Amino acid sequence: MCREALSAEDLALIERQCAYGTWSGDLKAGKLFWSDGIYHLLGLEPGSVEPAPHVIFSLLHPEDRSRAEQRWANLEDHEESVLDFRIIRSSGSIRRVRSHMRVVFDNWVPIRVIGIWLDITELHQARVNASEADRRYTGLMRSVSSIAWEVEPDGAVLSCSSFCAFTGLKAHEAQGWAWLERVHEKNRPALRNAWLDAVRWGKSFAMTLLVMDRGGQWNLSAFRAAPITFRNLDGTYAISHICVDLQRCEWAFLPDQSKDVPSLMGDGGEKIVTGALMRAARGLLDWPAKTLAHKSGVSLSTIRRMEAEGVQAHRDMTASMIQVAFERAGVEFLPLPDGSIALKLSESR
Numbered sequence: 001m002c003r004e005a006l007s008a009e010d011l012a013l014i015e016r017q018c019a020y021g022t023w024s025g026d027l028k029a030g031k032l033f034w035s036d037g038i039y040h041l042l043g044l045e046p047g048s049v050e051p052a053p054h055v056i057f058s059l060l061h062p063e064d065r066s067r068a069e070q071r072w073a074n075l076e077d078h079e080e081s082v083l084d085f086r087i088i089r090s091s092g093s094i095r096r097v098r099s100h101m102r103v104v105f106d107n108w109v110p111i112r113v114i115g116i117w118l119d120i121t122e123l124h125q126a127r128v129n130a131s132e133a134d135r136r137y138t139g140l141m142r143s144v145s146s147i148a149w150e151v152e153p154d155g156a157v158l159s160c161s162s163f164c165a166f167t168g169l170k171a172h173e174a175q176g177w178a179w180l181e182r183v184h185e186k187n188r189p190a191l192r193n194a195w196l197d198a199v200r201w202g203k204s205f206a207m208t209l210l211v212m213d214r215g216g217q218w219n220l221s222a223f224r225a226a227p228i229t230f231r232n233l234d235g236t237y238a239i240s241h242i243c244v245d246l247q248r249c250e251w252a253f254l255p256d257q258s259k260d261v262p263s264l265m266g267d268g269g270e271k272i273v274t275g276a277l278m279r280a281a282r283g284l285l286d287w288p289a290k291t292l293a294h295k296s297g298v299s300l301s302t303i304r305r306m307e308a309e310g311v312q313a314h315r316d317m318t319a320s321m322i323q324v325a326f327e328r329a330g331v332e333f334l335p336l337p338d339g340s341i342a343l344k345l346s347e348s349r
């Protein structure tokens with residue numbers, strides 16, 4: 001098979017596109033030969049200067065110059081060598097170059113040298129960026145270690161120290177999807193779906209749900225999750241940790257009280273309260289029964305009777321007067337999706 005040799009123009013184009021150059025030197029004659037690629041890497045026009053070591057040294061970064069001069073002065077010590085250095089072009093731009101050099105000997109005397117220069121500027125910058133990203137990621141993980149949950153690609157949890165502290169679970173008891181057992185069954189499907197979206201797509205989310213604490217009590221809690229995304233060297237993105245902020249809401253939750261009450265308004269628009277809600281609201285305000293009687297205009301005996309009746313719903317004017325008194329004091333009555341009611345102190349209180 002006959003192959004056509006590449007022309008000088010073809011070689012020059014390849015060198016320029018691939019950002020490399022070749023050179024050789026006749027050490028006996030003291031002559032150097034540079035390809036066009038070497039000139040381009042130096043920021044010079046091909047043929048604009050006579051190839052010589054001092055031309056190269058004059059364009060090297062001051063911190064790299066002495067190493068390059070020593071290497072050239074001691075060619076006989078290195079049959080093959082690799083050296084990285086920086087070139088400062090006349091425009092002020094800096095290029096990083098990797099030089100591969102081989103010395104040819106004749107009876108232990110160096111007579112010829114050949115080499116190739118590769119522009120590694122982008123490669124070096126990519127490694128610097130990756131190293132900096134890794135440093136920042138490591139620092140971030142150290143700073144958020146108490147709230148960062150480690151997760152598998154499929155969303156299964158490897159560690160969740162903050163959740164364990166909240167619920168009393170041991171580390172191995174919360175692994176995989178077992179941690180969801182401490183979340184109320186009515187909240188689990190929505191939380192699991194949001195969690196999977198966070199792992200797969202990097203979506204942050206927030207929701208209010210019931211979580212059983214270490215004392216076995218259900219707590220209405222704010223659950224906020226923010227995935228930590230990092231970039232791999234191949235340009236892909238991955239998520240190995242999710243920052244989770246789990247906080248008790250400042251609500252008094254009554255899971256078994258009022259669950260049959262669909263809303264806080266009766267069919268005729270009157271307020272609905274129960275004795276259990278009244279006791280809980282007084283607890284939030286630190287009110288004795290006498291204070292509630294004074295604020296609402298309802299007799300003390302009526303308040304005690306209503307509170308003694310527990311979960312029985314009251315829909316009359318008396319109930320409205322009591323709830324209005326609580327609301328004016330900053331208590332918010334909030335119906336939940338499961339039909340139960342939560343109480344919260346207003347932020348403006």
